[in-house]
């Protein structure tokens with residue numbers, strides 16, 4: 035998709051971080067926006083900022099893990115603008131940093147609910163709309179570098195992002211088979227300074243199973259420091275994503291060095307070596 039002006043972009047997790055940067059980039063390109071998020075105050079602030087810059091913005095409170103919320107998001111998008119051309123399935127949470135056997139059932143439900151089911155619902159609900167309306171479209175699924183490697187103490191997050199990568203690859207093949215004019219990209223950043231270190235802020239009460247501990251707070255602060263050291267900004271990631279959309283490029287790796295770790299993993303697999311610890 036090369037023409038963005040006046041076309042409609044739906045961005046989940048659009049109130050913060052990479053989603054907000056994608057929204058700013060879409061607004062700069064003259065797109066009309068639908069921002070979907072669970073964090074209503076941040077959503078209102080994002081809409082106010084973008085609206086003040088002249089963008090047309092519609093906001094929807096939407097929990098992407100819930101089928102009916104995503105269905106309502108599509109209905110409201112069609113009601114507001116009559117179509118959708120760019121879908122960014124971007125909402126995501128970082129989860130917990132514990133050993134694989136220590137993540138609780140609710141930890142898994144929370145992370146897989148947002149990161150995997152959110153993308154599944156987006157693909158399931160919006161792809162038929164984009165195919166049915168005809169013309170060009172593009173779907174960007176935000177996975178992660180974690181979708182290609184297997185770091186210690188990241189089980190729910192890594193599982194969720196590996197799932198998003200393969201869902202995106204299958205979607206690509208299916209759309210190619212259908213000779214559709216809807217493209218797909220999978221966005222795979224490494225460390226970007228956003229609010230993901232504090233994902234627990236949006237964790238639903240019914241998916242919490244214990245009070246926050248001092249150790250967890252310390253781990254979050256460590257993650258925050260790591261993210262803030264990252265040289266690639268959310269705005270850089272958004273610019274690279276829009277270049278990929280315009281060039282109909284599938285894989286988007288804003289941090290090129292991660293490809294070395296992916297190569298090591300692939301070689302481990304092909305040479306039947308035990309997994310190399312890369313990070």
Ligand SMILES: NC(=O)c1ccc[n+]([C@@H]2O[C@H](COP(=O)([O-])OP(=O)(O)OC[C@H]3O[C@@H](n4cnc5c(N)ncnc54)[C@H](O)[C@@H]3O)[C@@H](O)[C@H]2O)c1
Nearest residue numbers: 047050051052072073097098125126178225226228229230
């Ligand atoms: N920041 C990084 O280093 C990094 C690296 C790789 C991948 N990612 C991915 O980028 C995406 C965006 O994350 P970010 O880093 O901008 O974090 P962020 O916390 O700044 O933004 C995520 C947004 O998603 C929203 N959200 C959370 N749960 C939701 C739900 N159930 N329904 C709808 N919205 C929900 C949050 O309210 C927030 O606005 C995620 O999918 C994340 O996994 C981030």
